[in-house]
Amino acid sequence: MTSSFSELQLSPTIDRAVAEMGYTAMTPIQAQAIPVVLQGRDVMGAAQTGTGKTAAFSLPLLQRLLVHENSSTSPARHPVRALVLLPTRELADQVAQQVALYAKYTKLRSAVVFGGMDMKPQTLELKKGVEVLVATPGRLLDHIEAKNVVLNQVEYVVLDEADRMLDIGFLPDLQRILAYLPRQRTTLLFSATFSPEIKRLAASYLNDPVTIEVARPNETASTVEQRFYAAGEDDKRRALQQLLRTLEVKQAFIFVNSKLGCARLARALEREGFKTAALHGDKSQDERLKALEAFKCGEVDLLVCTDVAARGLDIKDVPAVFNYDVPFHAEDYVHRIGRTGRAGASGLAVTLVAPGDARLVAELEKLLKKKIAPEPLALEHERPRSREGRYGSADDAGRTSGRDRGRESGRESGREWGRGSAREDRPQRGFRSPAPAHDPFFDKPYEPSPGGTPAAWEAVEKVLAPPRNGVSPNIKPKRKIAALLKAGS
DNA sequence: AAAAAAC
Structure with a gap:
C-alpha cells in the first residue's frame, strides 16, 4: 500500500501542484481510493469528515484524463469528460477551486456552474470547452436544456456527498442528468455517511464497484x-x-x-x-x-x-x-x-x-x-x-x-x-x-428558568411520546409546547 | 417539524 503522494507516479504536472499545496502523506481514504480510481473502477467511498475526500477522487481522475486520451471523434476539442455533482452551491464552488488548483499545471480545463448566479459567464466558460465540470444539479440541467453543454462524452461522474445526492429531494434531478450521460462510464460515490438503504440504492448506480470504508459509516471524526x-x-x-x-x-x-x-x-x-x-x-x-x-x-x-x-x-x-x-x-x-x-x-x-x-x-x-x-x-x-x-x-x-x-x-x-x-x-x-x-458561572445552583420547570418538561416528554406500532403520534406545534412549558403543567 | 437545488 502506498502512503505518500510521490509513490503514486502521477503526472509531473499534477505532482507539481500537489507538492505546491504541501501534500506529502496520504490520508487513509486517499491511500485506498486513489489506486482504485487510477484503475478506472467504480468506487463507493466512505471516510470521516475532513480527511481529504476531494483530493481522493480528483487527483486520480485528473491523472486518468491526462493519460487516457479522449477517443471521441467529436468536433469539440474540449468535451466534458468528468462531471462532479454536489448538493450545495458553496460546496460546488469550493470543490471547483480545489480541482482548478490540482489541474493548474495541466492543460485540462475546468469550470463550475451553480444557481443564483448569472447564466451568461457560465455559458461562455462552457462554450469554450472544459474537461472537468463541477456543478449543482438544477443549474446544470438549465445549461443542458439550453444546449450550453453536451454531456455525451462524459467518462467519469462523481457524486460527492453521495447520500445527499441520492436522497429524495435530489434524486429526480439527478436521474435526469444521468440520463444524458453515456452508460459506459466510471461512477464514484463519496460521503462520510451512508445509511443501509442509501447504500443499496447507490449500488444500483455502480458497476462492479470497489467499496472503500476507511471508518465505520457515519463515524464522527475522532478529533x-x-x-x-x-x-x-x-x-x-x-x-x-x-x-x-x-x-x-x-x-x-x-x-x-x-x-x-x-x-x-x-x-x-x-x-x-x-x-x-x-x-x-x-x-x-x-x-x-x-x-x-x-x-x-x-x-x-x-x-x-x-x-x-x-x-x-x-x-x-x-x-x-x-x-x-x-x-x-x-x-x-x-x-x-x-x-x-x-x-x-x-x-x-x-x-x-x-x-x-x-x-x-x-x-x-x-x-x-x-x-x-x-x-x-x-x-x-x-x-x-x-x-x-x-x-x-x-x-x-x-x-x-x-x-x-x-x-x-x-x-x-x-x-x-x-x-x-x-x-x-x-x-x-x-x-x-x-x-x-469555582467559577461563579458554574457555582450557582441550577435554577430552571420560569417556563422550564422539570414538571413542565415531563409534560412535554409525554406529548412527544415514542411512536407506537411504527405510527408516530401527533406532534404538537412548537407554540403549544411553549405554552405547556409556560403553564408549568 | 426543514433545507437544499432552477428560473
Whole structure:
C-alpha cells in the first residue's frame, strides 16, 4: 500500500501542484481510493469528515484524463469528460477551486456552474470547452436544456456527498442528468455517511464497484470532542451566549434548523456584540458567498447557518461547532460537527438539547451508537445588554485568549496533508476548556428558568411520546409546547 | 417539524 503522494507516479504536472499545496502523506481514504480510481473502477467511498475526500477522487481522475486520451471523434476539442455533482452551491464552488488548483499545471480545463448566479459567464466558460465540470444539479440541467453543454462524452461522474445526492429531494434531478450521460462510464460515490438503504440504492448506480470504508459509516471524526447541554427552549439563546463566553470560543459555526431561526439568532448575536454572519438559502447568492468569505478570512467570528453549510465546507482551523438546534436528521449531525476537527486538528462540538428534542436525541444515539446524557447548564443571571464588546472582552476579564489550545494535541505526526505552512499566518482561533469548578458561572445552583420547570418538561416528554406500532403520534406545534412549558403543567 | 437545488 502506498502512503505518500510521490509513490503514486502521477503526472509531473499534477505532482507539481500537489507538492505546491504541501501534500506529502496520504490520508487513509486517499491511500485506498486513489489506486482504485487510477484503475478506472467504480468506487463507493466512505471516510470521516475532513480527511481529504476531494483530493481522493480528483487527483486520480485528473491523472486518468491526462493519460487516457479522449477517443471521441467529436468536433469539440474540449468535451466534458468528468462531471462532479454536489448538493450545495458553496460546496460546488469550493470543490471547483480545489480541482482548478490540482489541474493548474495541466492543460485540462475546468469550470463550475451553480444557481443564483448569472447564466451568461457560465455559458461562455462552457462554450469554450472544459474537461472537468463541477456543478449543482438544477443549474446544470438549465445549461443542458439550453444546449450550453453536451454531456455525451462524459467518462467519469462523481457524486460527492453521495447520500445527499441520492436522497429524495435530489434524486429526480439527478436521474435526469444521468440520463444524458453515456452508460459506459466510471461512477464514484463519496460521503462520510451512508445509511443501509442509501447504500443499496447507490449500488444500483455502480458497476462492479470497489467499496472503500476507511471508518465505520457515519463515524464522527475522532478529533472532535462532543458535548451536550440541556437548555430550556426559551433559554437556548442565553445558554449559547454563555457557552460562547465561558468556552472562549474564538470562531464557530452555529447550526440552526430553520432559515427564519437562523436569521433571528444571527441578528440577536450581532446585537450582543458578536461579529456574526448568517448563511441560509433565503439569502441571495451574493450574500451567501460574502458571508462565507467573511467567516473564512476571520472578519466574522460566528457563522450562523442552516444545513446548507452542514456538508463539506472546508474552512481551516475552525475550533468549534454549535448545534443550536438538534438536527432533524442524525446524519446531518455527523456532517455539521465535521466542520471542525479537520485535517487532524482538534475541535469542539456543543449541542444544545431542549426538552422537546428527546426523539431526535434518541435517533442520534442510535446512529452514533452511544448514550447521550445532556449536562445541565447553570445559567448566569441576565446582564445589562448595553455592555459593549462582550465577545472581545476576554482580555479585560483577565483571561487569556485561549489561542491554539486543544488544537495541537489532536494532531498526529505523519498526518500532514497540506495544511502546515500557512497555519501561522492565520488569525488566532481556539477555544478554552470550561472555567474551573469555582467559577461563579458554574457555582450557582441550577435554577430552571420560569417556563422550564422539570414538571413542565415531563409534560412535554409525554406529548412527544415514542411512536407506537411504527405510527408516530401527533406532534404538537412548537407554540403549544411553549405554552405547556409556560403553564408549568 | 426543514433545507437544499432552477428560473
